[in-house]
Amino acid sequence: MIITKLKIRLYGDPVLRQKSLPVKTVGPAERMLIPSMIETMYQHKGIGLAAPQIGISEQILVADIGEGPVVLINPQIIKKSGSDKMEEGCLSIPGIVVKITRPNKIVVRYINEYNEPVQREFGELFARVIQHEMDHLKGKLIIDYASLSQQIKIKKHLKAIEEGRLQDLPQTAPIRSRIKEELNKEKGVSA
Ligand SMILES: [Zn+2]
Numbered sequence: 001m002i003i004t005k006l007k008i009r010l011y012g013d014p015v016l017r018q019k020s021l022p023v024k025t026v027g028p029a030e031r032m033l034i035p036s037m038i039e040t041m042y043q044h045k046g047i048g049l050a051a052p053q054i055g056i057s058e059q060i061l062v063a064d065i066g067e068g069p070v071v072l073i074n075p076q077i078i079k080k081s082g083s084d085k086m087e088e089g090c091l092s093i094p095g096i097v098v099k100i101t102r103p104n105k106i107v108v109r110y111i112n113e114y115n116e117p118v119q120r121e122f123g124e125l126f127a128r129v130i131q132h133e134m135d136h137l138k139g140k141l142i143i144d145y146a147s148l149s150q151q152i153k154i155k156k157h158l159k160a161i162e163e164g165r166l167q168d169l170p171q172t173a174p175i176r177s178r179i180k181e182e183l184n185k186e187k188g189v190s191a
Contacts, residue, residue, distance in 0.1 A: 006040045006054040011093045011141070012162030015052050020059045020137040022074045026115045030060065030073070034113050037062045038069045046091045048129040048191030050136030053092050061133035063191070065125050072110040075134055079107035084124070088132055089190035090142050093161060096154055098142040102131050125189070132191045 009015055023030060033056065041049040041062055048063040059074045080103035087097040106127045109119045122130055135141065146154065160166070 004036045017139040020057045048133045050133040071113040075110040100145045129191045
């Protein structure tokens with residue numbers, strides 16, 4: 001199998017604001033793409049990645065919170081409950097975290113990489129990362145949840161990402177192996 005390392009699209013790239021199209025069926029193109037998405041997620045120490053983040057406007061996301069990778073295609077939330085507030089980062093917006101309140105339990109209907117329909121419940125961090133990636137499929141980003149005062153604070157930072165001046169930005173990179181520690185501190189993770 002050929003696994004290609006894919007380039008992560010950064011804030012300012014129009015593909016991140018597009019609505020992704022549903023996948024009709026998992027074919028050869030998707031079967032090639034999915035392992036590369038998983039590899040790219042690991043390479044960037046993310047716990048999730050959505051297809052628009054590598055420039056593909058299709059409803060595909062991958063996630064791994066330390067229990068092995070899962071692939072969700074055409075995901076739909078059919079039930080949600082509870083609520084949690086947590087800091088989230090995004091591989092497409094390096095250096096920025098936003099506190100986001102989301103349901104902490106969701107039931108999702110999707111098809112997997114084998115074209116099988118699945119209905120599964122996700123909780124806590126898993127629920128969070130899937131909702132984060134599903135936002136990507138709708139063209140929504142973490143900065144859309146920022147308060148007005150935070151939006152003003154991060155304006156220059158976003159401009160630097162947009163203009164490719166990443167070297168000017170402070171370092172950030174939550175590490176997968178730190179997930180548990182991060183969770184205990186109620187800190188965020190990137191996806
Ligand atoms: Zn993201």
